[in-house]
Amino acid sequence: MTNLLSLALNPIAFNLGPIEVHWYGIIIASGVILAVWLAVREGDKRGIKADDIYDMILWALPAALICARLYYVIFQWSYYKDNPGEIIKIWDGGIAIYGSLIGAMIVVILFCRHRFIPVWLMLDVAAPTVILAQSIGRWGNFMNQEAFGQVTSLSFLTGLRLPHFIITQMYISGAYRQPTFLYESLWSFLGFLVLITLRHNSHLFKRGEVFLTYVMWYSFGRFFVEGMRTDSLMLGGLRVSQILSIILFVGAIGIIIYRRLRQPHNPWYLEGSKLTVN
Numbered sequence: 001m002t003n004l005l006s007l008a009l010n011p012i013a014f015n016l017g018p019i020e021v022h023w024y025g026i027i028i029a030s031g032v033i034l035a036v037w038l039a040v041r042e043g044d045k046r047g048i049k050a051d052d053i054y055d056m057i058l059w060a061l062p063a064a065l066i067c068a069r070l071y072y073v074i075f076q077w078s079y080y081k082d083n084p085g086e087i088i089k090i091w092d093g094g095i096a097i098y099g100s101l102i103g104a105m106i107v108v109i110l111f112c113r114h115r116f117i118p119v120w121l122m123l124d125v126a127a128p129t130v131i132l133a134q135s136i137g138r139w140g141n142f143m144n145q146e147a148f149g150q151v152t153s154l155s156f157l158t159g160l161r162l163p164h165f166i167i168t169q170m171y172i173s174g175a176y177r178q179p180t181f182l183y184e185s186l187w188s189f190l191g192f193l194v195l196i197t198l199r200h201n202s203h204l205f206k207r208g209e210v211f212l213t214y215v216m217w218y219s220f221g222r223f224f225v226e227g228m229r230t231d232s233l234m235l236g237g238l239r240v241s242q243i244l245s246i247i248l249f250v251g252a253i254g255i256i257i258y259r260r261l262r263q264p265h266n267p268w269y270l271e272g273s274k275l276t277v278n
Contacts (some may be wrong), residue, residue: 007168007171008145008168008169008171009023009143009165009168009169010023011023011024011143011144011145013026020091022091022092022143022144023140023143023144024091024092024140024141024143024144025091025140027136027137027139027140027143028133028136028137028140030136031132031133031134031135031136031137032061032133034129034132034133034136035126035129035130035132035133036053036054036057036129038128038129038132039053039125039126039129040053040054042125042128042129043122043125045272046121046124046125046269046270046272046273047272047273048117048121048122048125048272048273052115052117053125055111055115056107056108056111056112056122059107059111060103060104060107060108060111061104063103063104063106063107064100064101064103064104064107065090065095065100065103066103067099067100067102067103067104067106068095068096068097068099068100068103069087069090069094069095069099070099071095071096071098071099071100071102071233072094072095072096072099072233073087073094075096075233075234075235075240076094076233092144096233096241097134097137098240098241098244101130104130105123108122108123108126117273118207118273120207120208120211121207121208121269121272121273123208123210123211124199124205124207124208124209124210124211124269126211127195127210127211127213127214128192128195128196128199128210128214129192130214131188131191131192131195131214131217131218132188132189132192134184134188134218135184135185135186135188135189135192136185138181138182138184138185138188139181139185141181142166142169142179142181142182143169145169145172146181146231147180147181147184147229147231148170148172148177148178148179148180148181148229148230148231149177149178149179149180149228149229149230150177150178150228150230151175151176151177151178152176152177152178153176154167154176156176157170157176157179160179162179162182166179166182177230178228180225180228180229183221183225183228184221184222184225187218187221187225188218188221191214191217191218191221194217195210195213195214195217198213199269200270202268202270203268204269205268205269205270206259206260206266206267206268206269207266207267207268207269207271208255208259208266209256209259209269210269212252212255212256213252215248215249215251215252216248216249216252216253219244219245219246219248219249219252220245220249222241222245223241223242223245223246223249226239226241226242226245227239227242
């Protein structure tokens with residue numbers, strides 16, 4: 001049999017002298033750039049200045065990256081405490097989406113309070129673009145052959161009508177694997193389409209509900225995809241991302257219900273920033 005491991009795609013895109021430029025970084029950067037561009041376009045329609053979004057991103061991106069890595073390192077501390085030099089090697093993978101979202105949200109809240117921008121509105125504008133960036137970013141995991149699932153068969157993968165290059169890349173450590181990166185990527189992309197399709201319907205979303213719908217959508221899908229993965233971060237015998245997915249899903253529903261019942265005069269999303277009460 002042909003050694004399929006030798007057919008795996010090269011995770012290195014090119015070299016700049018001694019510097020190796022990884023596909024992982026290129027793909028994630030591409031997703032971020034597209035997300036920012038889309039957020040600026042939508043923000044302009046909702047009364048948020050482009051400069052405010054750019055300034056926020058300058059703070060949010062480093063915070064998201066640092067928190068994403070810290071989140072991962074904390075739950076893999078048994079390895080990193082003996083290999084501290086590996087902590088900074090994010091180009092080899094090992095960042096957690098939930099960690100990045102936590103870091104970015106903290107920055108968004110603080111930034112919007114400082115600039116007197118409605119926090120919920122900024123989150124609404126960003127949410128669809130963030131889930132699109134997540135969808136794109138999963139292909140960085142694909143290039144690194146990570147975020148994969150349990151052992152499966154070649155016949156199963158071919159039965160999914162997957163392109164040959166995906167099937168080949170899913171041959172990892174001597175066995176074919178479930179392409180969980182692809183499942184999450186497709187789920188996230190579908191969520192992006194749902195959000196951008198529905199958010200401009202009048203009297204559908206109150207301010208904050210586009211973001212909360214994103215939280216529900218992503219956490220629901222992530223719960224099931226996480227259950228198929230073999231590299232989950234664990235807390236005791238439980239998968240951390242599944243625990244957090246349940247909390248976020250239930251919490252988002254609870255916040256929507258509470259705000260609808262207790263804060264009925266909250267502005268609609270399409271009203272933009274003409275009302276500045278959060």
